[in-house]
Amino acid sequence: MSATSRPAAPGESLAEPPSRPARPGRLRTILFASLPIGWVSLLLLLPYLFLFAHSFFRLKGGQLTHELTLDNYARLFGTALYPNTILFSAGIAGRVTLASLLLAYPLAYLLAFKVKRHKNLLYMAVIIPLWVSYLVRAYAWKIILGQEGILNGLLQAVGIIDQPLTVLLYSKWAVTIALIHIYTPFTLMPIYAVLEAIPPALKEASQDLYATRWKTFRHVVFPLSLPGVVAGCTFAFVLSMGDFIAPSLLGGNDSALMVSNLVVSLFGVAFNWPLGAAVSVVMLAMTITLLTIARRIEDRMTGGGKADGRTGGPPAAGVGRGALHA
Amino acid sequence: MTSGPSARPPARRPADRWGQTLWATGIAVFLFVYLPLGVVILYAFHDANIVAWPFHPFTFRWFTTLAGDRGMLAAAGASLKLALLAVLLALGLGVPGAFILDRLDFPGKAAFERLVLLPLILPGVITGVALLTFFSFIGLSLSSGFPVVPGWPVVLGHGAALTSVVVTQVFARLRRFERVLEEASQDLYANEWQTFWNVTLPVIRPAVLGSALLVFTLSLDEIAVTFFLIGRQNTIPLQIWGLLRRGITPEVNAAATVTFALSVVVIVIWARLLREETG
Amino acid sequence: MPDPILQLAGVTKRFGDFVAVDDLSLTVAAGEFITLLGASGSGKTTTLRMIAGFEHPESGDILMDGRPITGLPPYRRDLNTVFQQYALFPHMRVRDNVGYGLRMRNTPHAEAAQRVAAALEMVQLTHLADRTPRQLSGGQQQRVALARALVNRPRVLLLDEPLGALDLKLRKEMQLELKHLNRQLGITFLYVTHDQEEALTMSDRIALMRQGRIEQLDSPHAMYERPVSRYVADFIGETNLFEAIARRLGDSAARLTVAGKELDATVSPSWSEAGPSWLAVRPEYIRVADGADSGPNRLEVTVTEAVFTGQVTRLYTRLPDGSSLVMHWPPGETVPAAGARLNVTWPVERGLCVGD
Numbered sequence: 001m002s003a004t005s006r007p008a009a010p011g012e013s014l015a016e017p018p019s020r021p022a023r024p025g026r027l028r029t030i031l032f033a034s035l036p037i038g039w040v041s042l043l044l045l046l047p048y049l050f051l052f053a054h055s056f057f058r059l060k061g062g063q064l065t066h067e068l069t070l071d072n073y074a075r076l077f078g079t080a081l082y083p084n085t086i087l088f089s090a091g092i093a094g095r096v097t098l099a100s101l102l103l104a105y106p107l108a109y110l111l112a113f114k115v116k117r118h119k120n121l122l123y124m125a126v127i128i129p130l131w132v133s134y135l136v137r138a139y140a141w142k143i144i145l146g147q148e149g150i151l152n153g154l155l156q157a158v159g160i161i162d163q164p165l166t167v168l169l170y171s172k173w174a175v176t177i178a179l180i181h182i183y184t185p186f187t188l189m190p191i192y193a194v195l196e197a198i199p200p201a202l203k204e205a206s207q208d209l210y211a212t213r214w215k216t217f218r219h220v221v222f223p224l225s226l227p228g229v230v231a232g233c234t235f236a237f238v239l240s241m242g243d244f245i246a247p248s249l250l251g252g253n254d255s256a257l258m259v260s261n262l263v264v265s266l267f268g269v270a271f272n273w274p275l276g277a278a279v280s281v282v283m284l285a286m287t288i289t290l291l292t293i294a295r296r297i298e299d300r301m302t303g304g305g306k307a308d309g310r311t312g313g314p315p316a317a318g319v320g321r322g323a324l325h326a
Numbered sequence: 327m328t329s330g331p332s333a334r335p336p337a338r339r340p341a342d343r344w345g346q347t348l349w350a351t352g353i354a355v356f357l358f359v360y361l362p363l364g365v366v367i368l369y370a371f372h373d374a375n376i377v378a379w380p381f382h383p384f385t386f387r388w389f390t391t392l393a394g395d396r397g398m399l400a401a402a403g404a405s406l407k408l409a410l411l412a413v414l415l416a417l418g419l420g421v422p423g424a425f426i427l428d429r430l431d432f433p434g435k436a437a438f439e440r441l442v443l444l445p446l447i448l449p450g451v452i453t454g455v456a457l458l459t460f461f462s463f464i465g466l467s468l469s470s471g472f473p474v475v476p477g478w479p480v481v482l483g484h485g486a487a488l489t490s491v492v493v494t495q496v497f498a499r500l501r502r503f504e505r506v507l508e509e510a511s512q513d514l515y516a517n518e519w520q521t522f523w524n525v526t527l528p529v530i531r532p533a534v535l536g537s538a539l540l541v542f543t544l545s546l547d548e549i550a551v552t553f554f555l556i557g558r559q560n561t562i563p564l565q566i567w568g569l570l571r572r573g574i575t576p577e578v579n580a581a582a583t584v585t586f587a588l589s590v591v592v593i594v595i596w597a598r599l600l601r602e603e604t605g
Numbered sequence: 606m607p608d609p610i611l612q613l614a615g616v617t618k619r620f621g622d623f624v625a626v627d628d629l630s631l632t633v634a635a636g637e638f639i640t641l642l643g644a645s646g647s648g649k650t651t652t653l654r655m656i657a658g659f660e661h662p663e664s665g666d667i668l669m670d671g672r673p674i675t676g677l678p679p680y681r682r683d684l685n686t687v688f689q690q691y692a693l694f695p696h697m698r699v700r701d702n703v704g705y706g707l708r709m710r711n712t713p714h715a716e717a718a719q720r721v722a723a724a725l726e727m728v729q730l731t732h733l734a735d736r737t738p739r740q741l742s743g744g745q746q747q748r749v750a751l752a753r754a755l756v757n758r759p760r761v762l763l764l765d766e767p768l769g770a771l772d773l774k775l776r777k778e779m780q781l782e783l784k785h786l787n788r789q790l791g792i793t794f795l796y797v798t799h800d801q802e803e804a805l806t807m808s809d810r811i812a813l814m815r816q817g818r819i820e821q822l823d824s825p826h827a828m829y830e831r832p833v834s835r836y837v838a839d840f841i842g843e844t845n846l847f848e849a850i851a852r853r854l855g856d857s858a859a860r861l862t863v864a865g866k867e868l869d870a871t872v873s874p875s876w877s878e879a880g881p882s883w884l885a886v887r888p889e890y891i892r893v894a895d896g897a898d899s900g901p902n903r904l905e906v907t908v909t910e911a912v913f914t915g916q917v918t919r920l921y922t923r924l925p926d927g928s929s930l931v932m933h934w935p936p937g938e939t940v941p942a943a944g945a946r947l948n949v950t951w952p953v954e955r956g957l958c959v960g961d
Contacts, residue, residue, distance in 0.1 A: 033422070043460075051460075053459075131540065135547070139578070287447070513685055529694070
């Protein structure tokens with residue numbers, strides 16, 4: 001096929017040479033495009049901007065006013081509570097991310113390379129929990145870790161302990177375990193997608209060139225899977241840091257130390273929306289920074305381009321999106 | 327082959343120990359993902375009033391209790407209505423969104439692309455409070471539209487946040503779509519509109535339907551955004567959450583089991599659609 | 606020439622800075638089988654796509670039956686296309702694929718069904734009418750694509766490398782089949798390919814394209830025997846090409862210096878003394894000189910390798926200055942060993958002096 005025979009790029013079909021009358025589709029195209037753009041601007045862009053604006057509003061006698069102020073940020077960074085909460089949440093999220101990665105990678109590897117039969121079925125089985133019953137998965141740990149829960153019951157039955165452990169539930173450990181459980185499939189998805197895309201011939205070529213299976217993994221498979229690892233870790237970190245349901249169900253007093261729960265209580269009982277908005281904006285900024293870094297890293301690793309035609313969008317999300325289709 | 331393979335068993339390589347470790351780890355992780363879910367489902371059949379060790383088999387009475395629970399039924403109605411409206415909104419705006427991303431160059435396209443994906447990547451709490459500040463600023467009451475809809479803000483919120491799902495799914499399909507099919511259609515006397523209905527839409531149909539199903543399940547399961555935008559009438563997850571705060575009876579497990587089963591059915595249909603598409 | 610059915614007049618198409626088609630003019634006669642032949646990027650596919658209506662030229666006009674169709678969308682043009690990868694609609698059965706154009710033109714149901722049946726009969730796919738494209742082999746898909754276009758009885762059929770994805774044997778069969786269809790149906794065929802052999806096999810005329818322009822427009826025979834340039838000689842068939850210093854000896858003759866030897870050659874009409882000159886000789890016209898030969902064209906060569914390809918044996922040789930020459934060795938004769946020295950020659954009218 002000659003180089004010029006590619007299907008017309010979007011720009012070309014629209015940009016008619018000036019000497020010709022404009023195609024009648026032009027106006028229709030603009031109308032058609034304005035619909036989703038308007039929708040997204042109105043219900044996503046504007047709300048995010050409002051959140052940003054709210055973080056500069058002043059609260060007077062419990063009433064929200066539209067006077068602008070930097071007080072909220074001053075209070076946010078001036079009180080140890082807020083930075084500490086953010087750090088504490090980041091610490092939990094970091095542990096969750098690491099554990100999810102360590103759990104997800106072997107399973108993704110197994111599914112991608114070792115499982116021969118019912119591969120798609122098994123993959124679906126692993127990621128189905130992603131889309132269903134988020135609450136159920138958090139709640140399950142309440143049944144397992146509770147004072148009269150299954151773990152205590154089992155331990156007592158076996159005779160390891162004779163009094164039920166009360167430290168299991170309502171602690172940061174319960175939150176951490178539940179979050180690991182919830183976000184492991186999330187981490188697995190992009191890793192599986194990249195592993196799956198590695199041509200078997202690459203592994204064979206490596207072994208043909210005298211690499212053992214371990215060296216093949218270390219020098220070929222693992223480096224190629226890094227974009228998926230980065231994407232999966234980004235997901236796990238961002239989402240577990242922003243989770244407020246698992247902490248409120250399982251965290252007990254520790255849940256007050258999670259930043260998203262802080263936002264919930266500032267918007268709820270405390271009714272201090274401006275401060276809540278300020279905390280949200282800081283979270284938003286951290287998230288976007290992280291996503292940008294992840295995107296950069298992925299870009300560099302994949303040779304700086306959208307090598308994979310299937311995935312557009314931010315690669316951090318892109319890999320995961322592609323996996324939805326795998 | 328002169329020397330049959332049966333004559334001499336293939337030498338087991340020592341590295342198979344790695345393989346075994348890998349399998350063991352994989353299976354353990356699989357169990358870690360599924361056992362807690364299994365526990366919840368098991369306890370839906372728990373013949374006692376509180377969810378606690380040990381398990382008492384077996385009763386269906388919690389499903390009966392559930393079927394007679396007015397609050398839960400009202401929540402189910404609200405959830406279904408909300409999910410259907412979210413599907414309509416997300417499809418109606420997400421499909422055109424995917425098309426303009428795939429086929430149109432316009433100023434701010436990159437920004438549009440990132441913005442539309444934000445709700446998928448951001449923690450729901452941020453999207454939730456952002457929408458809350460917005461609706462409260464424009465003065466749209468959280469229970470407006472009730473009881474026709476569970477509240478306009480929550481409907482619009484789900485619609486907006488889940489548009490991302492449709493955009494990504496349909497966009498991914500459009501990237502693989504062979505534009506030459508459209509040319510072939512026009513070559514065979516179909517105008518742009520006929521081409522869209524007869525060729526483009528049918529070919530990407532599995533992706534469109536699949537994203538609709540995905541939006542449906544995600545909306546049914548959504549808490550973070552719903553939590554901030556819900557008016558008077560709870561959805562199922564919020565209703566369950568409410569029950570959880572009041573001490574747990576196996577009714578919660580029964581409700582969880584039903585929604586789980588429903589979601590799995592929807593996802594299986596979705597997977598079927600994908601397979602149908604890939605041949 | 607019979608009535609022209611299709612005319613391109615000064616058509617130019619750019620993609621950014623790249624000029625894909627450069628002021629191209631071409632007249633196609635009704636019923637003709639004409640091939641646009643060229644390498645990747647030569648503009649042949651863009652030309653076809655402009656005729657079909659998928660691309661729009663910046664300047665120039667495309668006329669069908671003398672009426673301009675330049676601004677018309679593809680669906681208002683009375684011609685049909687067979688696409689490179691067939692572009693069959695994956696969600697429709699073979700029958701519905703073939704009937705698509707008729708449906709879009711609101712052909713009465715009974716007539717449409719009958720024409721679809723006839724078209725499937727013609728390409729011998731009646732038994733597969735209810736399959737979907739995925740269930741067909743490449744060759745079968747190709748025939749569906751053909752039926753889908755021909756069922757509309759277009760005045761002109763455009764074919765964009767339609768055989769590229771088929772294996773060699775099937776391709777040869779289809780080449781003949783297409784040629785027969787062209788004769789039988791009286792439809793004008795405009796065929797795009799990069800395969801010169803395919804072009805030579807099927808075409809009434811070939812337009813060899815180079816950098817968006819037509820380098821030579823001729824019958825296959827004329828193009829093979831009288832290439833107008835080094836580019837054409839090199840593109841069509843197998844040729845020995847020697848860079849030469851040339852001097853015109855008259856209207857149609859020149860004397861060239863190749864590897865220090867003076868040789869006589871026939872001049873191509875477009876050659877001029879000013880530009881670079883090349884001597885082009887087809888390998889099948891080169892033979893070993895014997896005592897009876899007294900012609901001027903003699904070269905001493907050293908055999909480097911003989912390669913048997915089934916139909917012919919190619920003898921690769923080297924001239925004293927190191928340049929190489931290939932000739933066809935007569936069948937049945939003993940092939941000389943590597944290192945053997947030969948005196949070779951060819952008729953003066955078979956040596957062509959061409960420009961770049």
